[in-house]
Amino acid sequence: MSKAELKETALGGIISNPVFVLVLGTCPTIAKSDTISNAIGLGLATAFVLICSNIFISLLRKLIPDKVRLPAYIVIIATFVTLVQLFVAKFLPDLNTSIGAFIPLIVVNCIILGRAEAFASKNGVLMSALDGVSMGLGFTLAIGLMGAIRQGLGAIGLTLFQKTAGGFIVFGLLMALFNFVFYIINARKTKALFEKGGN
Numbered sequence: 001m002s003k004a005e006l007k008e009t010a011l012g013g014i015i016s017n018p019v020f021v022l023v024l025g026t027c028p029t030i031a032k033s034d035t036i037s038n039a040i041g042l043g044l045a046t047a048f049v050l051i052c053s054n055i056f057i058s059l060l061r062k063l064i065p066d067k068v069r070l071p072a073y074i075v076i077i078a079t080f081v082t083l084v085q086l087f088v089a090k091f092l093p094d095l096n097t098s099i100g101a102f103i104p105l106i107v108v109n110c111i112i113l114g115r116a117e118a119f120a121s122k123n124g125v126l127m128s129a130l131d132g133v134s135m136g137l138g139f140t141l142a143i144g145l146m147g148a149i150r151q152g153l154g155a156i157g158l159t160l161f162q163k164t165a166g167g168f169i170v171f172g173l174l175m176a177l178f179n180f181v182f183y184i185i186n187a188r189k190t191k192a193l194f195e196k197g198g199n
Contacts, residue, residue, distance in 0.1 A: 009134060013134035015182070033147040034154075036147040039143040055125055061120070073116045077116070088103060146167070
C-alpha cells in the first residue's frame with residue numbers, strides 16, 4: 001500500500017464524510033442528534049460495528065460467494081450489532097432507553113453496508129480496518145457536532161432545534177457549510193496547480 005492510498009483512506013471519513021458529503025445514515029443522524037450523549041452513543045456504536053464488520057468482511061471476502069455476498073454481509077453486521085445491543089442494555093441502561101430502538105437499525109445503515117461493498121470486500125484487513133476507523137470517526141464527529149449544536153440551541157430556548165424539523169435545518173446548514181469549505185479548498189488547490197503549471 002502506498003503512502004497516498006494510506007493517507008486517502010485515513011482521511012476518507014473527513015474529506016468524504018459519510019454524513020455531510022456521501023449523505024448516508026441520515027435517518028439516525030437526524031433522529032438521535034437531539035443531545036450530545038445520544039449522538040455520541042449512537043456514533044460510537046455505529047463506529048464499532050463498522051470497524052469490526054469491515055475487518056471480518058475483508059478476512060472472508062475470498063470465501064463469500066458472489067451470489068450471497070449481501071446476505072453474508074448483513075449476517076456479519078447483525079452479529080456485531082447484537083453484541084453492541086447486549087452491551088448497551090447491560091452496562092448503559094440510560095443510553096439504552098434513549099437510543100435502544102435505533103441500535104438494531106445499524107444493521108441496515110447505509111454507511112456500513114456501503115463500506116462493506118465498496119471497500120472491505122475489495123481490500124486487505126489493515127486497510128479495511130483503517131477505513132472503518134476513519135468512516136466511523138467521521139460519522140461520530142458529524143452526529144456529535146449536530147448533537148452539540150442542537151442541544152446548545154435548545155438550552156437557550158430555541159427548542160425547535162431539538163425536534164425533527166430543527167434536526168433537518170441543522171443538517172442542511174452543516175452540509176452546506178461543509179461542502180462550501182471543501183469547495184474553497186479544492187478551488188485553491190486547482191489554482192495552485194495551474195499557477196505551478198504556468199511557470
